[in-house]
Amino acid sequence: MPAGLFARTFRLLPKGPVGTASPCHRGLHRLRFGFPSATHVASSTHASRAATRPYSFIKLSKPWPGATSVLEPRFFSSNGTTQLLTTELPVLSPPAVGNWLLLSSALVIAVIVVGGVTRLTESGLSITEWRPITGVLPPLSRAEWESEFDKYKATPEFRLMNSRMELVNFKSIYYMEWGHRVLGRTVGLAFVLPLAYFAARGRLARTLRTPLLGMAALLGAQGALGWYMVRSGLEEPVASGGGADNAVPRVSQYRLAAHLGTALALYAGMFAAALSVTADWRFARDGTWGRLRDGRTWDGVLRNPLVRRFKTHAAIVTGLVFLTALSGAFVAGLDAGLVYNEFPLMGGRLAPPLDELLSPSYADSDGGKGTWRNLFENPTTVQFDHRVLAMTTYLATALLFASTRRAAVRAALPPLAVRATAAAFAMANVQAALGISTLLYLVPVPLAATHQAGSVALLSVVLHVLLALRRPGAAARAWRQANLAREAAAKAKVTK
Incomplete structure (x- = not known):
């Protein structure tokens, strides 16, 4: 029987950047990113051992817990020889x-x-x-x-x-x-x-x-x-x-905002x-995506118009959370949290007087109204802007959560996205309570620091909503396809 096995074991991601072959075959092939990329011919000492198996293939060891080997029928020549043809798989x-x-x-x-x-x-x-x-x-x-x-x-x-x-x-x-x-x-x-x-x-x-x-x-x-x-x-x-x-x-509040941003x-x-790497690994290993357990596929879910609209809404909420947190840097830089320590009113009104929001004191040197300077340098205007952004963000998060209560949307979304949206709305409530408390109690250090940490937590959960609707990476899809081929080949082997 012609030689067709390669005796050495290759790791999917080897300890070194380049895998090693048996001494007599070094230099006969090259590896890219740790994966075999050329035809390998095994020594005849292992040919007889392979004759008892329907398929002869490289045994790919498991470099970490949960790793799976790749066995794909197209890796093998159709004439029954033991010549092994391999394809390159991207690094996962x-x-x-x-x-x-x-x-x-x-x-x-x-x-x-x-x-x-x-x-x-x-x-x-x-x-x-x-x-x-x-x-x-x-x-x-x-x-x-x-x-x-x-x-x-x-x-x-x-x-x-x-x-x-x-x-x-x-x-x-x-x-x-x-x-x-x-x-x-x-x-x-x-x-x-x-x-x-x-x-x-x-x-x-x-x-x-x-x-x-x-x-x-x-x-x-x-x-x-x-x-x-x-x-x-x-x-x-x-x-x-x-x-x-x-x-x-x-x-400078401008430099502070740049530093925080x-x-x-x-x-x-x-x-x-981090979440993308973990999700791709799980998908490549066992096809897990979005905690789907009803037979739907990721591509079918993401093609749904309801899911597309939901994802757009989630992206807008994420942008609002980031922008609101950034506006908080201007509040901190100008100590604007010490102005109008009441909520929801400001001096008994929903908004301060217009001449205070657009104070002539911040007018441009050329006689302009100083709108831009008031937005970023007037403590009253800066606090008002932060309030408006915070309430807008809260409302947008509430609407995003409310949409998941609709039967059609809830059925279209993967379970992970639904749970992440509920977590986002819960965190939005906590963050709103922290912000109001910080204002009413004249910005005590513990509350203010917790409020800033809450902004990062809220950003995290809305990002999680978006990532729950992320398509698997190209490398993960390639590895998943290879694993499915391996499973199909294993089943074919059992039926013979």
């Missing part, structure tokens, strides 16, 4: 990649929350220099603490607001800002080092590589953007619309990628 990222991305996204949440506390406790301007390497260590001696304190004494914030501060008080705000910066560096290492490892080992799907590299670059830029923000608070304050009394040392974008990218 394993669950370890998804777990790493989920951990990275959790660390980003921690940075966002700690950053919010840093802002609320007025700690962000305590460190007056940006030292990416040497700044990892805090002051270790009395002399070093005195040196750092002297630098802070030269800032406008100390002169105008904290002139009576002593060293012991300075240490508390210094450690808060230092912890925020160190946590940011930790996120960078926790993301970049595993990224390099998974890339070197060939574990990243093709569609993941560019987005993950972009996230790594954005992480590096985030540090520079954070320092750019802090620098604005170290400059001499300039009175805005409120006259000289409004010349308070604070970071970048962090939210990073979190959303990591979280979405």
